[in-house]
Amino acid sequence: xxxxxxxxxxxxxxxxxxxxxxxxxxxxxxxxxxxxxxxxxxxxxxxxxxxxxxxxxxxxxxxxxxxxxxxxxxxxxxxxxxxxxxxxxxxxxxxxxxxxxxxxxxxxxxxxxxxxxxxxxxxxxxxxxxxxxxxxxxxxxxxxxxxxxxxxxxxxxxxxxxxxxxxxxxxxxxxxxxxxxxxxxxxxxxxxxxxxxxxxxxxxxxxxxxxxxxxxx
Amino acid sequence: xxxxxxxxxxxxxxxxxxxxxxxxxxxxxxxxxxxxxxxxxxxxxxxxxxxxxxxxxxxxxxxxxxxxxxxxxxxxxxxxxxxxxxxxxxxxxxxxxxxxxxxxxxxxxxxxxxxxxxxxxxxxxxxxxxxxxxxxxxxxxxxxxxxxxxxxxxxxxxxxxxxxxxxxxxxxxxxxxxxxxxxxxxxxxxxxxxxxxxxxxxxxxxxxxxxxxxxxxxxxxxxxxxxxxxxxxxxxxxxxxx
Numbered sequence: 001x002x003x004x005x006x007x008x009x010x011x012x013x014x015x016x017x018x019x020x021x022x023x024x025x026x027x028x029x030x031x032x033x034x035x036x037x038x039x040x041x042x043x044x045x046x047x048x049x050x051x052x053x054x055x056x057x058x059x060x061x062x063x064x065x066x067x068x069x070x071x072x073x074x075x076x077x078x079x080x081x082x083x084x085x086x087x088x089x090x091x092x093x094x095x096x097x098x099x100x101x102x103x104x105x106x107x108x109x110x111x112x113x114x115x116x117x118x119x120x121x122x123x124x125x126x127x128x129x130x131x132x133x134x135x136x137x138x139x140x141x142x143x144x145x146x147x148x149x150x151x152x153x154x155x156x157x158x159x160x161x162x163x164x165x166x167x168x169x170x171x172x173x174x175x176x177x178x179x180x181x182x183x184x185x186x187x188x189x190x191x192x193x194x195x196x197x198x199x200x201x202x203x204x205x206x207x208x209x210x211x212x213x214x215x216x217x
Numbered sequence: 218x219x220x221x222x223x224x225x226x227x228x229x230x231x232x233x234x235x236x237x238x239x240x241x242x243x244x245x246x247x248x249x250x251x252x253x254x255x256x257x258x259x260x261x262x263x264x265x266x267x268x269x270x271x272x273x274x275x276x277x278x279x280x281x282x283x284x285x286x287x288x289x290x291x292x293x294x295x296x297x298x299x300x301x302x303x304x305x306x307x308x309x310x311x312x313x314x315x316x317x318x319x320x321x322x323x324x325x326x327x328x329x330x331x332x333x334x335x336x337x338x339x340x341x342x343x344x345x346x347x348x349x350x351x352x353x354x355x356x357x358x359x360x361x362x363x364x365x366x367x368x369x370x371x372x373x374x375x376x377x378x379x380x381x382x383x384x385x386x387x388x389x390x391x392x393x394x395x396x397x398x399x400x401x402x403x404x405x406x407x408x409x410x411x412x413x414x415x416x417x418x419x420x421x422x423x424x425x426x427x428x429x430x431x432x433x434x435x436x437x438x439x440x441x442x443x444x445x446x447x448x449x450x451x452x453x454x455x456x457x458x459x
Contacts, residue, residue: 116302116304118300118302119304119306121267121300121304122298122304124267124290125265125293125297126294126298126318126322126366126370127293127295127318127370128290128317128318128321128322132321132322137306140308141306
């Protein structure tokens with residue numbers, strides 16, 4: 001068996017098209033997932049009973065369902081309700097945001113809960129409002145504490161995006177699969193995909209370790 | 218200046234404060250002592266509204282703390298507080314710790330706030346540590362920065378919640394010295410502490426608490442020489458034996 005390196009090089013532009021979709025899904029998933037996750041965390045910490053219960057129920061529900069199932073739900077069942085199909089890309093994006101938000105919210109919540117009550121008291125005692133105490137004292141510390149876990153979750157999301165394969169989105173893995181199948185070069189393609197995912201995730205986790213050491217309070 | 222009138226507080230069904238009544242005049246230094254769990258920390262946290270109470274009233278400079286209409290943040294900005302575990306903000310330098318509230322709450326100019334912070338650090342003997350982070354300061358040094366931070370708001374009164382309980386014996390003195398200097402400058406102070414040496418030197422009055430009640434409230438000399446209640450007598454004999 002011979003590994004055909006030039007074959008990979010020739011197809012790099014096509015693979016890059018797929019990678020752009022993967023990166024876009026990851027980026028949007030992170031930004032929107034964290035935004036929704038932050039709202040859920042705030043709702044859960046608000047102390048307002050209906051909000052707390054609703055947010056907790058949401059988080060538990062989505063953490064107990066397989067991601068793939070959620071993708072199927074959004075792809076096949078959401079259109080029935082909306083009255084029109086939303087396509088693979090948006091189905092996948094909505095699924096990722098809904099699913100990841102549950103995890104992000106737990107990370108953010110525990111980051112905030114990790115700040116001692118005394119810190120909040122100190123802020124309040126100095127005359128800052130509750131919001132001011134959150135903004136200047138709690139959140140900067142919480143963010144530092146949760147940054148490593150947050151980044152690990154982002155790496156997971158990056159890997160999970162390959163699941164969009166099932167709803168026919170032309171992401172990095174799908175592009176490689178199409179090219180490999182067409183010319184019977186699956187070994188080169190799957191190998192290359194593995195190498196790229198591994199390298200990217202490995203570098204990212206190295207960065208996480210660095211951050212962890214640098215910001216350890 | 219501070220009037221505490223028949224204050225009672227419950228955590229669920231457990232009563233932690235029962236009918237506490239006392240008053241602190243302008244320029245007076247009152248030491249609150251008693252066994253742990255007697256409610257002394259809870260009582261001073263009620264004074265600036267960090268802990269809510271269900272019955273009674275507390276007024277500070279004529280403002281009612283328990284009143285729903287009272288803007289607590291506004292009142293708290295005028296009362297300094299020093300905590301047992303310092304509670305400096307770990308992500309800010311000593312100077313930033315001190316300037317945060319003056320800039321954000323009082324709207325002070327940054328340059329002016331920093332200059333004032335440096336002057337306050339000088340006052341507590343910490344000027345050379347202005348740019349250090351709390352993690353790089355000893356407990357006693359952190360507590361002195363915390364005192365400077367409270368003073369930066371130009372408070373009308375200061376609350377100390379066991380300010381030396383978390384400190385090594387050798388650093389306790391430096392904090393007590395800073396507090397004594399403050400008392401001599403005429404600051405109104407409520408100090409929860411076990412430091413009876415400090416109480417006997419600086420306090421005007423001593424309040425002794427047990428089981429959520431104020432058991433004794435007497436001028437310093439009277440408290441140390443002729444405590445009325447058996448519980449205060451027992452407490453004093455235990456704490457002063459050494």
